[in-house]
Amino acid sequence: MSTTAAFDEELERRLDSVSRPENQGDPLTSSDYLQLVVVTLAVPVVLMIGAWFA
């Protein structure tokens, strides 16, 4: 098997695998997104207000 052919077959094997939902990483949940928004958007608003009056 040539190197190029091995790489192409390897890519095929991987694409076949990750195309299946069971082989795809778990997504963030709604709760994760909510927590993310609170920590990285709501908190900065509070911090900027605090900085204005600091």
Add this chain to the structure above:
Amino acid sequence: MVRLSETEVDVGADAALEGSYPVLPSERVWTTWPMFAISVSLAIATWDFLIGGFVAYYLGALDGILVMTAGSLVGIFLIILVCLPVATKYGVDSIVSSRPQLGVRGSSLAMIAQFVSVVGWNCLLLIFLGHAAAEILIANGVFDESIRSELEVIFGLLGVAAVWVLLRGGPQHMRRVGPYVAIAIVALSVLILILLLVNVGPGKIFDAKPVASSGSRQWDMATGFEILIAVTLAWWPYVGGMMRLAPSSRSALWPSVTGLALAVVLVSTIGLWSGLAIPDSGGDPTTYLVELGGLTTGTIALVFIVLANIDTAMVGVYVSAIGLKQLPFVQKRVSWNMTVGLTLAPVAVVVLFFSGWAFEHIGTFLAFVGLVFAPVIGVQLVDYYLLRRQRLNVRALYQTEAGSPYYYWHGFNAVGIVSIGIGFATYLYLLDPVNFTSRAPYEYISASIPSGVVAAAAYFLLTKLVVMPMRLGDYESASPERSPAGAPATATTMMKSPEGG
């Protein structure tokens, strides 16, 4: 069914981990702790001192910390949204994930931006490494002050060599080294902070006025906010490469947020406070550590800088080498060690011949990095979340032939490129990154966020008006009724399956 021998499987895993192929769940080795440690070690670097020193021009000790934290958190919010779901779902890095927006050939523009930015970051790191190493030897009487410049270049080049040697083992080696270096870096960071508080005193630091306030409170706060957002957005290429090695989105979420966003603020605070207390330093600790802490403590702290920079440069070169592996010739013909060498070669040239020039112009470089990545991120966000409903045709990401789903026009998505250009223009209208002069309403909305929003809006409209009617970009397979499980209907028809031979 294709059957591979054990050796061939190893080759395949290397091709994925050290190349652009999707990383399979079984190969995702960075769990919570390694991800946190790698994030911290990526965030903590010499450039943080300079960032804090820059903020000290406009903000004081307390408001500076608050504004830097806010900017860093908002920046990481965007980075997490754009990088994390795609990288952990499909195991692909940032460059591959830009193909649906830029086209299978157009993503090379993102690769060029990534390569140039990472080379720039590493030049900064390794020039500072040379400064710190030279200061250690001169302060301890090993060499005379008269050869400082030569020492800085020599140790900068030794830093390049050290990074190359450490990366010869691939990402697994980085995982083994990263956590331990990160622990040492955090401990030494706190030591420097204490040194500053004890020797300069909190009163002097908190009473100090900004070094070069514009006179407008809004403008000063917007600029501090903007700098931290731009710095955080510039992690786009790093974070995608890191997160595809995480087993799930949840396992990478908080380690990344805390490790990246808060660690950068911790070290930038040292730069901010030193910039306020010692205005001539500009936040650069190599100029004051020995004088402030004495020979022993100062030397230890300078060693911290050397270690931190090697570790951070290692991550950067790894990600940049992954970017180079997107080129088919490099992926198939060039070894991992040679690819790392190619990534480090321009850094070595800059360190050897242009270190003084690069040092003087690094502020401009940093601003341009922020300018480049904000519109790219805006376009990716609107495409992935609104237009594609969080579904990509993963097979199409690797199809380069004419007529393939992400081929668009000759491999380039003109709509994506034009939208990013509109974002660039918006940024440049609001803020001149060279002179830091601005136009309204910059002082209320900064520059990176609006440039990303405008680029996203332009992409959304142009895609609806031009791309979708022409049935390009595989948007129809993103509709729920066509692809209920994230496997586009075209996936099995566009390329032959391994079983099909």
